[in-house]
Amino acid sequence: MVSLNQLIAVCLLYVVGLFAVAFAAERAAVKGRGDWLLRSPLVYTLSLSIYCTGWTFYGAVGYAARSGLEYVTIYLGPSLVLIGWWWLLRRLVRIGRSHRVTSVADLISSRYGKSNLLAILVTVMAVIGVTPYIALQLQSVTLSLSIFAAPPNLAGGTADPINTAQAAFWVAVGLGLFTVLFGTRNLNVNERHHGVVIAIAVEAIVKLLALIAVGVFVVWGLAGGLTEAMAQIDRSDIGVWQVDGGRWAALTLLAAAALICLPRMFQVLVVENDDERHLQIASWAFPLYLMMMSLFVVPIAVVGLNLLPEGSNPDLFVLSLPLSQGQNNLAMLAFLGGFSSATSMVIVATLALSTMVSNHIVMPIWLAFGQGTVQQSGDVRHVVILSRRLSILFIIALGYSYYRASGGSGALAAIGTISFGGVAQFLPVLLGGVFWRGATRTGAVFGLCIGFALWIFTMLLPSFGPGAALSAQTFEHGLFGLSWLRPEALFGVSGLDPTVHAVVWSLSLNTLAFILGSLVSFPTPMERLQGAQFVNIFDHSSPARGWTASEAGTEDLMIMAQRILGPNEAQAFFRAQARLQEKAEGLPEPTPRFVQALERELAASVGAATAHAMVAQLVGGASVSVRDLLAVADESAQMLEYSSQLEIKSRELSDTAEKLRGANDKLTQLSHQKDSFLSQISHELRTPMTSIRSFSEILRDAQALSPEEKTRYASIIHSETIRLTRLLDDLLGLSVLENGAVTLNREHGSLRDVLDLAVTTGKAANTGAIQIIRDLHSEDVMLETDFDRLAQVFINLITNAQKYCVADVPELRINVVRHDDHVAIDFIDNGAGIDPASRALIFEKFSRVPGQGGEGAGLGLAICREIITRLQGDIVYLPDVAGTGFRVTLPIGPHSDTPDNIQIAASA
Amino acid sequence: MSNRPGSPLFLARRSYRFRRLMDAVRLLPVMALAFWLVPLLWPVPDTVADPKIMTSHALRYVFGVWLGMILLALFLWRRTARKIAQEYQS
Numbered sequence: 001m002v003s004l005n006q007l008i009a010v011c012l013l014y015v016v017g018l019f020a021v022a023f024a025a026e027r028a029a030v031k032g033r034g035d036w037l038l039r040s041p042l043v044y045t046l047s048l049s050i051y052c053t054g055w056t057f058y059g060a061v062g063y064a065a066r067s068g069l070e071y072v073t074i075y076l077g078p079s080l081v082l083i084g085w086w087w088l089l090r091r092l093v094r095i096g097r098s099h100r101v102t103s104v105a106d107l108i109s110s111r112y113g114k115s116n117l118l119a120i121l122v123t124v125m126a127v128i129g130v131t132p133y134i135a136l137q138l139q140s141v142t143l144s145l146s147i148f149a150a151p152p153n154l155a156g157g158t159a160d161p162i163n164t165a166q167a168a169f170w171v172a173v174g175l176g177l178f179t180v181l182f183g184t185r186n187l188n189v190n191e192r193h194h195g196v197v198i199a200i201a202v203e204a205i206v207k208l209l210a211l212i213a214v215g216v217f218v219v220w221g222l223a224g225g226l227t228e229a230m231a232q233i234d235r236s237d238i239g240v241w242q243v244d245g246g247r248w249a250a251l252t253l254l255a256a257a258a259l260i261c262l263p264r265m266f267q268v269l270v271v272e273n274d275d276e277r278h279l280q281i282a283s284w285a286f287p288l289y290l291m292m293m294s295l296f297v298v299p300i301a302v303v304g305l306n307l308l309p310e311g312s313n314p315d316l317f318v319l320s321l322p323l324s325q326g327q328n329n330l331a332m333l334a335f336l337g338g339f340s341s342a343t344s345m346v347i348v349a350t351l352a353l354s355t356m357v358s359n360h361i362v363m364p365i366w367l368a369f370g371q372g373t374v375q376q377s378g379d380v381r382h383v384v385i386l387s388r389r390l391s392i393l394f395i396i397a398l399g400y401s402y403y404r405a406s407g408g409s410g411a412l413a414a415i416g417t418i419s420f421g422g423v424a425q426f427l428p429v430l431l432g433g434v435f436w437r438g439a440t441r442t443g444a445v446f447g448l449c450i451g452f453a454l455w456i457f458t459m460l461l462p463s464f465g466p467g468a469a470l471s472a473q474t475f476e477h478g479l480f481g482l483s484w485l486r487p488e489a490l491f492g493v494s495g496l497d498p499t500v501h502a503v504v505w506s507l508s509l510n511t512l513a514f515i516l517g518s519l520v521s522f523p524t525p526m527e528r529l530q531g532a533q534f535v536n537i538f539d540h541s542s543p544a545r546g547w548t549a550s551e552a553g554t555e556d557l558m559i560m561a562q563r564i565l566g567p568n569e570a571q572a573f574f575r576a577q578a579r580l581q582e583k584a585e586g587l588p589e590p591t592p593r594f595v596q597a598l599e600r601e602l603a604a605s606v607g608a609a610t611a612h613a614m615v616a617q618l619v620g621g622a623s624v625s626v627r628d629l630l631a632v633a634d635e636s637a638q639m640l641e642y643s644s645q646l647e648i649k650s651r652e653l654s655d656t657a658e659k660l661r662g663a664n665d666k667l668t669q670l671s672h673q674k675d676s677f678l679s680q681i682s683h684e685l686r687t688p689m690t691s692i693r694s695f696s697e698i699l700r701d702a703q704a705l706s707p708e709e710k711t712r713y714a715s716i717i718h719s720e721t722i723r724l725t726r727l728l729d730d731l732l733g734l735s736v737l738e739n740g741a742v743t744l745n746r747e748h749g750s751l752r753d754v755l756d757l758a759v760t761t762g763k764a765a766n767t768g769a770i771q772i773i774r775d776l777h778s779e780d781v782m783l784e785t786d787f788d789r790l791a792q793v794f795i796n797l798i799t800n801a802q803k804y805c806v807a808d809v810p811e812l813r814i815n816v817v818r819h820d821d822h823v824a825i826d827f828i829d830n831g832a833g834i835d836p837a838s839r840a841l842i843f844e845k846f847s848r849v850p851g852q853g854g855e856g857a858g859l860g861l862a863i864c865r866e867i868i869t870r871l872q873g874d875i876v877y878l879p880d881v882a883g884t885g886f887r888v889t890l891p892i893g894p895h896s897d898t899p900d901n902i903q904i905a906a907s908a
Numbered sequence: 909m910s911n912r913p914g915s916p917l918f919l920a921r922r923s924y925r926f927r928r929l930m931d932a933v934r935l936l937p938v939m940a941l942a943f944w945l946v947p948l949l950w951p952v953p954d955t956v957a958d959p960k961i962m963t964s965h966a967l968r969y970v971f972g973v974w975l976g977m978i979l980l981a982l983f984l985w986r987r988t989a990r991k992i993a994q995e996y997q998s
Contacts, residue, residue: 069947069966076944079974083981084937086930230964241961245948252944277993284981291974298967 004149007335014336015174019181021202022195029194038194039274041281047197047268048286049204050349051078051259052293053133054140054342055416057207060294062315064301068238073248074416075294077255079287085279088260089269091434093279094537096270100603103356104266104426111433111534112441113527114612119360121445122426125452126263126356127395129422130349132463134399135406136415137342140315142168144338147316147323148331168403175346176396179354180389196347197272203340208292210337214318215296217330218303222321229299236302246500254417254503257424263352264345271352346396354391362387367614384564406464414463417499421459421506425451428511432518437531443518451510454490458502462487554587557598560614564602573601673844680846680858684727688720730859734845737866744786744870751823752779755814758791762798770802770810770829778816781823783890785871790890793864793875797827797886800860804884805831821892826878828885839877929988936980943973 029038037043056074063071081089092107101107105126109119142164223229233239259265273279304317312320318338322330366383406415428447432439474487488498490505523531554574561570577597578588588594595615602611695713699705705713759772783790801812807830815826834842843865846858868875868888878885947970953960 068963069970072970076970076974079977080937080940080944083940083977084934086933087937230967233967234962234964236963239963240953241947241950241963241966242952243947244952248947249945277989280985280989280992284978284985287974287981288978291971291978295971298963 004145007145007148007332010332010336011339014339015178018199018202019178022199025198026195038198041275041278041285043197043201044268044273044275044278045282045285045289046201046204047272048265048282049208049289049293050200050264050268050344051262052204052207052290052341053345053416054137054338055133056293057211057338057341058140058144058315058318059136059416060297061301061304061317062313064238064297065305065314065317068240068242069298070243070247070251071297072294073251074255075290077252077257078259079290080252081256081259082283082286085283088431088434089279090276091537092260092270093273093276095434095534096273097276098537099533100600102271102359102603103352104261104263104430105356105360106603107266107270108426108429108433108444109360111530112439112444113524113530115441115527116360116364118441118444118448119356120364121448123353123356123360125425125448126423127353127398128456128460129419129425130263130353131395131398131402131419132406132415132422132460133419134346134349134396135403136419137346138168138171138399138403139415141171141339141342143313143316144319144335147313147319148335165404168400172396172400175343176350176393178343179347179350179392179396193272193351196351197268200268200344200348203344204289207337207340208289210333210340211293211296211318213330214322214334214337215300217327218296218300218321222303222307222325223299229303232306233298233302236305238298238302238305244497244500247497250500250503251417253507254420254424257427258420261423261426261430262349262420263356263423264349267348267352267355346399350392350395353395354388357391357395358384358387362391418459418463421499421502422452422455424503425455425506425510428507428514432514433531434534436518437528437535438518439514439531440518440521440523441527442521443514443516446517447510447512447514450513451506454506454509455502458487458490458498458505462498554590557590557595557615558587561598561602564614573598677845681731684846685724688724688727692717692720692724727859730863734859734863734866737863737870745788746784747787748782748784749787750779751781751783751816751825752776754783754787754791755779755794755825758794758798761791761795762802770798770805770812772798773811773813775815778818781816781818781892783823783892785890789867789871793867793888794825794827796860796864797888801827801829801831801884805829807831807883818892822873823890823892825888825890826881826885827888828878828881828883830883833882833884834877836879839879842877843875926988926991929984930992932980933984933988936977936984940973940977943977944970 025038060071060074063074095101095107099107099110101110105119105122108122109115112118145167146164219226219229223232260269300317300321301314304312304314304321308317308320308324318334319331322328322334363384366387425448428451429439429444433444488496488501490501496504558570558574561573564570565573574587577594578586581588581591581594583589599611599615602614695717699710699713699717755774759774763772798812802810805812810829810831812827812829815828817824817826843861845862865875868890871890873888873890875886875888878887947966950961950966951959
């Protein structure tokens with residue numbers, strides 16, 4: 001027989017051992033050693049085992065003894081969530097990491113626009129919801145102590161039953177102390193509580209080993225082997241499947257929801273997660289752990305029912321069975337297992353809750369009152385830490401009060417279910433926030449309030465029993481005498497199991513209110529931004545949001561950061577940021593990126609909403625920029641925009657390619673033109689030069705030349721020189737015209753005068769007789785233009801006709817047609833016209849129509865076109881007339897453009 | 909030589925296999941849920957004469973499914989973990 005004192009001594013030893021492990025882990029973490037263990041998937045999986053609390057350890061057997069296999073739903077739900085890690089947990093962990101979420105309240109508040117209201121709401125609900133759970137742990141430890149004090153099956157029963165209230169009190173004090181010591185040593189939640197996590201991992205192993213040891217003892221030691229145990233099970237009271245289908249489904253759902261929503265589970269699953277890869281390992285390892293924890297529950301329950309006297313508390317079979325068989329060491333191990341289960345749960349739960357209370361309730365209030373201005377100097381950290389410590393003690397005190405109030409009598413499983421029902425109310429808001437961009441803060445507040453109110457009314461208050469929190473009359477006739485408001489038969493739906501009834505009503509109305517509220521309300525820009533980031537967490541994991549204001553003085557930010565992070569940490573952070581901005585020394589510029597990083601750093605210590613509020617105080621004003629809002633813009637719109645941009649880009653590309661190709665063609669053509677131009681010009685220059693040289697040589701060398709011959713040769717040289725000069729003049733004139741360096745000498749005059757001059761000059765050239773037909777009357781058009789240049793064009797056209805018209809009686813008709821703002825002058829002869837193939841080239845330099853005689857260099861029409869273009873007119877070949885026709889179009893209205901001060905050097 | 913005729917086919921087959929494995933990862937919880945909802949169909953006897961399911965049978969079923977799911981999850985982890993980690997990094 002183990003005496004109570006021995007037990008307490010072992011217990012204390014165990015706790016001291018845990019302290020040592022936790023302390024060593026903290027030391028190792030500080031020194032950067034032991035990462036392989038601290039950050040291993042094994043420790044992660046084991047830390048998840050705080051799901052298995054005193055309820056699992058003791059309560060599950062009691063549950064099985066009362067209702068058969070139904071207990072297993074509590075483990076099936078979490079197994080499902082873990083096996084389905086890809087769907088939800090992966091997202092939560094990624095969100096938790098990229099937004100540096102500190103708790104489930106932080107996540108929800110962050111998702112719905114960093115709302116403080118929601119954070120407070122969720123925190124209060126979590127505290128109320130978890131309180132029965134903490135009471136449950138106190139109850140399980142106290143019960144297990146009491147059974148050692150008054151063990152079953154022992155003659156005499158000499159030991160005094162212990163004072164349970166006192167025992168629970170001291171257990172609570174001890175737990176509070178441990179949590180305060182190891183849970184609030186460092187402030188930065190994202191640095192994680194290594195000591196606590198390691199201690200929990202050790203406790204996880206202890207409780208698993210203890211339960212399996214008892215199970216093995218029961219099956220092989222008491223029942224006589226597996227087959228016999230199975231037969232015994234079938235013979236027992238719970239030998240036939242009797243689970244109500246509704247409860248089976250509802251409890252599975254509840255347990256699955258609790259795994260995600262319980263603050264302590266969220267803490268170990270999301271906040272303490274070091275590596276996303278651990279999640280997939282936990283997806284099989286944690287179900288394995290749960291399976292092993294529940295493997296021997298039914299055999300223990302059945303053997304306990306058989307062996308122990310009628311009226312023994314089935315919640316304590318795990319202890320009383322070994323005790324009744326005189327297996328003191330096994331009983332001691334079992335006690336330590338139960339103790340581990342209860343303590344690890346209380347530690348993590350209070351830690352998670354205290355973070356929430358201090359971040360979402362104490363800090364905002366502290367900021368709002370007096371000390372609230374964050375520029376003030378002084379260390380804020382002690383306020384945070386103090387508020388956390390007080391919160392821990394407060395939460396444990398609350399659990400103790402619940403334990404006392406409920407009388408410590410209820411079955412463990414029933415208390416646990418109530419707690420699950422409370423935190424499960426976060427589920428719609430959480431899932432909606434992660435998967436539905438349309439979810440809004442208003443909807444979340446509605447859903448949470450309605451779900452929670454229903455939970456209190458249908459689950460929490462009835463748990464105290466009729467006549468305690470709710471009067472017996474309310475149970476009978478409903479609230480305010482309204483029969484549809486009976487806590488166990490809402491809206492007149494009676495006959496349901498109370499748990500199923502409460503779960504179905506609270507969760508469904510919660511979801512309904514949440515969805516309706518979201519549908520009818522409109523989110524703020526911050527909500528939409530956060531919503532987009534949460535829902536599309538894998539698309540843009542890096543935050544796109546930034547503070548727009550740059551007025552925030554870095555000094556102010558520095559002062560604030562020092563107060564929260566501590567001077568050394570803050571300075572290190574600022575230096576690192578300055579280096580990122582490539583500043584060698586001094587403080588970093590308050591760029592949006594920097595302020596963003598700072599806010600996240602602060603969020604890890606005080607929660608997103610508080611950090612946001614603090615930074616907002618300094619930076620001031622809107623933190624959502626237009627660019628951020630663009631990110632919120634509808635996905636499909638983005639896709640559309642993107643694809644249309646792509647289309648435009650590709651069109652631009654093909655256009656550019658087309659232009660490039662054209663330019664290349666033109667360049668090639670120009671290069672050819674240049675080559676042919678050079679060869680032409682050298683040819684044109686060479687011909688007269690050759691004859692000049694030959695004849696000048698004859699004149700020089702020949703002795704016996706008659707004066708006639710001399711005169712003839714000299715005149716040949718002279719005419720060739722003239723031809724050469726004319727060619728050079730034409731080239732020069734053309735180049736001047738082409739370079740735009742021409743000066744026009746504008747005058748006011750009559751078209752008829754110009755034509756008169758041109759016809760006279762053209763005939764004087766005497767290159768061939770041509771009859772020129774004019775309509776003098778139509779030529780009375782007054783023009784404002786350069787008449788010398790115009791005459792040059794006309795003369796060129798007339799002499800061309802004289803030269804190339806092949807008709808027997810050559811004839812040139814000059815028609816003048818006046819339009820509103822321009823006049824068209826046609827020169828049409830009765831010749832053969834120009835071959836269509838050559839028409840495109842006649843205005844080009846050196847182009848001469850093949851098959852025609854003539855000594856011209858082929859520059860005349862090119863010059864004409866340049867001149868007419870300068871005069872803002874146009875010259876074209878008329879393809880549809882009988883013979884060769886050109887049309888010159890000239891504007892009539894007075895105009896002025898190019899400066900008229902440089903005299904042109906060219907002549908016709 | 910770099911362009912052996914077989915290698916592109918091999919690569920495509922591997923990424924195809926990975927995708928199917930990821931489908932399995934996604935489907936596994938659905939399957940587990942379906943199996944664990946089967947007990948809803950079991951009869952709950954009111955009288956001794958009614959058909960009944962023995963608890964030992966129910967235990968074997970529930971824990972058998974459990975173990976099966978754990979083994980499948982373990983298998984999928986072995987086959988997909990490396991590739992998933994690579995995708996996280998990219």
